[in-house]
Amino acid sequence: MNVLILGAGQLARMMSLASKPLNITVRAYDVGSKTVVDPLNSAISYGDLNAGIEFADTITAEFEHISHDVLAQCEASGKLKPSSQAIKTGGDRRLEKALLTKANAANAKHQIIESKADFDQALQTLALPLILKSALEGYDGKGQWRLKDLSQADDIWADIEAFFQGSKSSVKQAVIAEQMVPFDREVSLVGMRDVNGNTKVYPLTENHHTDGVLTVSVALNDNEALQTQAQQIFDSIANALGYVGVLAIEFFQVGDQLLVNEIAPRVHNSGHWTQQGADTCQFENHIRAVCGLPLGSGELVRPTAMINILGEDSIPNAILDIPSVSLHWYGKTKRAGRKMGHINLSATTNQALFERLEKVAMLLPEQAFSDIQQYARSLAANT
């Protein structure tokens, strides 16, 4: 069986690695160069998108910001899973909010802003502080604002107007204004739905971010009620989309309640720990789902966590000397802040896991990993 993945980054690479043992051949469409490549060997090219569609029995995606004409062409072949609608929903906060309403999934109070009138209304109806995010992907690091005080309103509106004018997207840009949620922590659920509508989920993970980028995920196995709540939201959303494949939902946890922050219609960074901590990892389960195979279990095999490696292309070999540690590089060229790889680690108890996490973090170079070190120390100290 042949699978074409739209996008040729580390997620396509890990799906390809997970597919080889199933005798499933994966090629990836690089949206930059507009060529089909082998995600394990970028020196090899297999032609253009048409050639990729021809090659594939099934087409899927590793990210949601894919141009709509590419999605349309893939959907017309009858091979695209999940649907272009599901992929677009992950790439457009307007569609995402509409989905959450349809699925009756709690989320932050918000308003869509496409004009000055919308902006003014948001200031009247929502409580400050607000976070404003571009509906479509931002560009050049732009597309996100925090409005804490009404005195900022004029400057921010001027900035948003300029942002709208600079947009090169073929789809009209917008901004979503959301009331800031005073959350206790950020958690996420990665789950999957097969072609027959069966769903399975992995345990919730607690996610730690550094400068807005995910740096640590820890699989949680100690809160059944929260897990049940998350799974119900997952089922509502996945069923509302008629989804096929792995889908991730990021939540704000406020007390005992989960508010959806955003969804990702694909394998997700907060699910990388499943390579060591679950029966069947998210990469294999996405491929199983889109190929019409039965889903593997999402059960936690043992407490497991993940550390992202950002902007570094080597770490001390001593890390590998710690038991139950496994290293995953993406084969990418070093660039500041770039996701270069991740470290998975497991242990027999949560306490042992947090101690191991601290041990691994303290072996990493302080300059690049100080925030992770601090978080790991706090986890180990609080158990």
Place this chain on the structure above:
Amino acid sequence: MNVLILGAGQLARMMSLASKPLNITVRAYDVGSKTVVDPLNSAISYGDLNAGIEFADTITAEFEHISHDVLAQCEASGKLKPSSQAIKTGGDRRLEKALLTKANAANAKHQIIESKADFDQALQTLALPLILKSALEGYDGKGQWRLKDLSQADDIWADIEAFFQGSKSSVKQAVIAEQMVPFDREVSLVGMRDVNGNTKVYPLTENHHTDGVLTVSVALNDNEALQTQAQQIFDSIANALGYVGVLAIEFFQVGDQLLVNEIAPRVHNSGHWTQQGADTCQFENHIRAVCGLPLGSGELVRPTAMINILGEDSIPNAILDIPSVSLHWYGKTKRAGRKMGHINLSATTNQALFERLEKVAMLLPEQAFSDIQQYARSLAANT
């Protein structure tokens, strides 16, 4: 880092898959076509052995029957690990028996036969029944005899003489006569030794054979004394060879004693279960060892077993619906009896594992898997 593997079969393929997350690039030397290939994409060729040696930082092997001139050329580059002597020892029962003597490892009483006089002496000094095996690899299914009664001696000697004359090996052929061991069961130990001489081992596995070919391995975690005995033998042998990499030792268990049957200087079929049942699988640990990285732990994560798929290129998808089951195809063309893939399965207890093993076996087509079904039933019934 770049690794060249001598041999381009499923073991090289699985080492390549295990190497990608370490940013280690693996190419394989196909001894048949005498070309260097990508073990994950056989359509790609990278020239001859010289090109492969040039490419590699480290050279290793996936099997022991490699022509001595190839080994010599690789060893001359200073990159070969383990040594050519270790690889040759796995491919020549004379060297293997000398090693066992040097390492003081118990094994069957035996005699090397290179002439009629040796043969006659074996008949006088060893107790019948005997098993006679060619020292080097047999060919065309030849090279093994069972001598139960002296009346067979003349016919068998005639056959051995013809076998010697038909040998195309550049090394002089011989036969090893061994007293048959009345063993209780066959077990094996897979372990690894790093460049500094540190060793780690996986748990012993119980091995079941069908028509002389391994079909099921079950990791054993219930006999500490036997495990200690096996580890001591492993250390003696690996140290005697100055070994680097993964090394497998097959044993006959007779009561509480382990007699070495044979060694394999490489990753081994009875270690395939480590992909799901151990912290770090044998493929990654071999690559870590030969690349000078620290060894990963060999601890059992949970009870795990493996079923070989011989001569079949598809199995029912329902197998994938059973939790903790993972399927590993080798991407090979179907041929009767050929090792096409394997199934790993895990569970939380031995009892649950044996029940799951039976369940998986009973879903496999009876015609090809009846012996495995019978063995699985007996394991499930006896616990």
